[in-house]
Amino acid sequence: MSLAESWDKYAVGSRPRRTVNAMGEATWLNWTQYADHGPNESVLGPVAGRRVLELGSGSGSNLAHLVTLGATGLGVDVAPAREPVARERWGDLPGLEFRTAEATAFLNETAETFDVVLSIFGAVWFVDPDVLLPLVRSRMAPGGTLAFSHLPPGGEGLKPAKAGLRQDRTPDEWDRILTGHGFSDVHVSLIDPPEGRAVGTMLVRAARW
Numbered sequence: 001m002s003l004a005e006s007w008d009k010y011a012v013g014s015r016p017r018r019t020v021n022a023m024g025e026a027t028w029l030n031w032t033q034y035a036d037h038g039p040n041e042s043v044l045g046p047v048a049g050r051r052v053l054e055l056g057s058g059s060g061s062n063l064a065h066l067v068t069l070g071a072t073g074l075g076v077d078v079a080p081a082r083e084p085v086a087r088e089r090w091g092d093l094p095g096l097e098f099r100t101a102e103a104t105a106f107l108n109e110t111a112e113t114f115d116v117v118l119s120i121f122g123a124v125w126f127v128d129p130d131v132l133l134p135l136v137r138s139r140m141a142p143g144g145t146l147a148f149s150h151l152p153p154g155g156e157g158l159k160p161a162k163a164g165l166r167q168d169r170t171p172d173e174w175d176r177i178l179t180g181h182g183f184s185d186v187h188v189s190l191i192d193p194p195e196g197r198a199v200g201t202m203l204v205r206a207a208r209w
Contacts, residue, residue, distance in 0.1 A: 056076075175188060
């Protein structure tokens with residue numbers, strides 16, 4: 001089974017995101033695997049007027065939220081089933097696009113430059129950082145922000161991700177890897193899980209100068 005087929009199978013079986021969150025908001029950004037938990041878009045700083053790329057955009061809900069705040073967004077996902085779902089739900093938002101592509105293939109082919117690149121349980125967790133990060137940096141504007149989240153090392157995986165495919169790195173490893181690929185101001189935090197849950201979330205932010 002190819003990478004696209006594997007993720008497509010996962011996408012078809014996943015539940016759609018709720019139409020409103022606990023605060024009654026129609027759009028929101030969620031970095032963790034838990035509903036209504038963790039920090040919001042403030043991790044990225046002001047996004048109005050900025051061009052945002054999401055690698056592993058899924059149903060497009062996180063990216064759509066940033067667009068409602070004034071960003072323009074492009075979501076890329078390897079699973080073909082994701083794009084029509086995202087377009088159906090968010091296609092009326094101006095400045096928001098979705099494409100079906102593998103992350104490294106897209107970055108190799110595009111001529112666009114982005115102010116913000118984010119990956120929420122997405123490509124950064126599954127692609128060799130020595131391959132992906134130089135490509136990400138090459139498509140980022142100076143002063144741009146890279147931010148991504150995934151389970152901490154040893155956390156239970158998300159299908160169809162097998163342990164051998166995940167880029168399970170410690171905070172120190174991410175600091176070293178990102179710095180080695182030309183990123184700076186690296187900040188890695190561990191978000192505690194909600195009460196009654198055992199596994200937290202790792203959130204990483206870095207700058208491109």
